Every structure is written in C-alpha cells, then in structure tokens.
Amino acid sequence: MNPDPNFDINDFIERSAKRGSGFEAGGPPSMEQFLEMLDNVKDMSEAEKDELKKDLIMRALRASQMNEGGGDPTKLVAGPREYMVFACMIFLLVAVFALFGYKLYKSLMEKEQKRLQKQQMKAQKKKK
Numbered sequence: 001m002n003p004d005p006n007f008d009i010n011d012f013i014e015r016s017a018k019r020g021s022g023f024e025a026g027g028p029p030s031m032e033q034f035l036e037m038l039d040n041v042k043d044m045s046e047a048e049k050d051e052l053k054k055d056l057i058m059r060a061l062r063a064s065q066m067n068e069g070g071g072d073p074t075k076l077v078a079g080p081r082e083y084m085v086f087a088c089m090i091f092l093l094v095a096v097f098a099l100f101g102y103k104l105y106k107s108l109m110e111k112e113q114k115r116l117q118k119q120q121m122k123a124q125k126k127k128k
Contacts, residue, residue: 031060055079 029037034056038049058079078086 031056055081 035053038044038052041049044052062079
C-alpha cells in the first residue's frame with residue numbers, strides 16, 4: 001500500500017476530533033476509555049490483556065501518588081520490571097568485563113611463564 005503524498009496528519013487529527021472520537025477535546029483517552037479499547041483488541045490473548053491492564057493500572061496509581069505528593073506528573077516512574085531489566089544489564093556488562101579481564105590476565109601470565117622458561121633455558125645453556 002503506497003501512502004498518499006497529499007496526506008496531512010494534522011488535518012486527519014482535526015477531522016477525527018471534530019467527528020467526536022470520544023476523547024475530551026482531542027486529548028488522550030481516559031483510563032476507562034483506554035481499558036475499554038483494550039478489551040476490543042482482537043489480536044491479543046486474554047493473558048496479555050490482563051497483564052497490560054495490571055501494568056497500566058499500576059502506572060496510573062504511581063502517577064496519581066506522585067501528583068498528590070507534588071511530584072512532576074510528566075516524569076516517568078520506573079517499576080519493578082524496569083529495575084530488574086536494569087540490574088540484568090548491569091550484571092551482563094560486569095560479566096563481560098570480568099571475562100575479558102580474566103582472559104587478559106591469563107594471557108599475560110602465560111607470556112610471563114614463557115619468558116621465565118626461556119630465561120631458565122638460556123641460563124642452563126650458559127652453565128654447560
């Protein structure tokens with residue numbers, strides 16, 4: 001499908017808002033409207049829908065707690081899943097550095113051993 005070169009996204013949004021898409025003044029949908037739209041999605045399994053609903057509700061609760069506490073409502077709030085992903089990434093980064101550090105240490109020690117063996121062989125040849 002080729003996109004229409006004369007298509008104007010701003011015009012499309014204005015026409016959608018005038019038609020009455022159910023959103024207040026063209027803004028984002030309310031939580032109830034969003035959950036209702038989520039129920040109507042056919043490509044998602046019920047388990048995926050339930051998990052997404054739980055995640056959205058938790059985010060909405062954290063955002064409302066921040067609003068009550070005088071926090072910045074535009075600031076993103078990290079949940080346990082985000083912290084777990086962050087911790088895993090840090091762990092992998094440290095593991096990669098440790099692996100390369102170990103390989104470098106092992107290589108340097110082998111070179112040192114070979115150098116010492118060479119010196120001992122030279123010393124033995126001089127004695128003979």
